[in-house]
Amino acid sequence: MGSPPPTARSGGSGILRLDVRIAAPDLRPFLGGNALPGVWSFAAAAPGPHVAVVALVHGNEIAGAVVLDRWLRAGLRPVRGRLSLVFANIDAYGRFDPEDPTASRFIDEDLNRLWDEETLEGGRRSCELRRARVLRPFFEGVDVLLDLHSMLWPSDPLMLVGRSARAADLALSLGIPPLVVADEGHASGQRLIDYTPFVAPDSDRAAILVEAGSHWEAATVATMEATGAALLRTLRAVDPADPILVPAPAELPMPQLAEVTRTVTAHSPGFAFVRPFRGGEVVPRRNTLLALDGEVEIRSPHDDCLLVMPSLRTMPGQTAVRLARFIG
Structure with a gap:
């Protein structure tokens, strides 16, 4: 970031x-x-x-x-x-x-x-x-x-x-x-x-x-x-039992793949989110207002919209947030 x-x-x-x-x-x-x-x-x-x-x-x-x-x-x-x-x-x-x-x-x-x-x-x-x-x-x-x-x-x-x-x-x-x-x-x-x-x-x-x-x-x-x-x-690059490596977890959550549907790049110095979103947060409903880029509204493009790494203070030309949907 x-x-x-x-x-x-x-x-x-x-x-x-x-x-x-x-x-x-x-x-x-x-x-x-x-x-x-x-x-x-x-x-x-x-x-x-x-x-x-x-x-x-x-x-x-x-x-x-x-x-x-x-x-x-x-x-x-x-x-x-x-x-x-x-x-x-x-x-x-x-x-x-x-x-x-x-x-x-x-x-x-x-x-x-x-x-x-x-x-x-x-x-x-x-x-x-x-x-x-x-x-x-x-x-x-x-x-x-x-x-x-x-x-x-x-x-x-x-x-x-x-x-x-x-x-x-x-x-x-x-x-x-x-x-x-x-x-x-x-x-x-x-x-x-x-x-x-x-x-x-x-x-x-x-x-x-x-x-x-x-x-x-x-x-x-x-x-x-x-x-x-x-x-x-x-990749079997090392001995799996090598004590230098941290132990493998006994159980892991099911991995999830999300695909970015829109990358939001800030265009104005006044870009601001409507509230301090956290990365990984899911916005349930399509068309929810997320941010204002000057006079331009940034809204969720679909239901269950995953916010990927929102940057809460963004300069013009920088990525402000990526909006994604889960696959599978």
């Missing part, structure tokens, strides 16, 4: 702040990588897929870094194929300050809006584009990618899979989190999970993105770690 933070508490300087309830790990031992800066890659003797788990696409979403830091320190290794652990926007993470935790999402621009060929091969320059161009050849060798994210605004955890049926099937097979959302991404740019090698019709690769919960909460770290462990076990 990219909007300014809500008023949680105010410091003496009047700067809006949010509580950070987890510690940002010391990544200095891992910044060099063994494949690229910030990228650690380990091969097993037995053949298998190349699986990559990615953290810090947004430099202030530190929960994913907590998970990868723990796995690296514990010595997690694959038993087949290749396992790669990627710290993406390490420059932005280097600026993370728990006293101003939203400021280090990126340095110049959002690293998760750059993953189309025209942008990657064009003449524009920025800190994030430079990093994307370094990572691009590496990601082109990945078979299955899990991108770890967290959220600013209150929402139930969910998995985003773009429009790839392969990604949706994979996410549903994991069951953690149980809500899987097929969507079109953002008008402002293409995400890593939508990069062509992962979505091309003739490809057998897949990329999924978990939005694991609120930024800077221990429960979000736990959801990310459980999702990552489920992926590695499902």
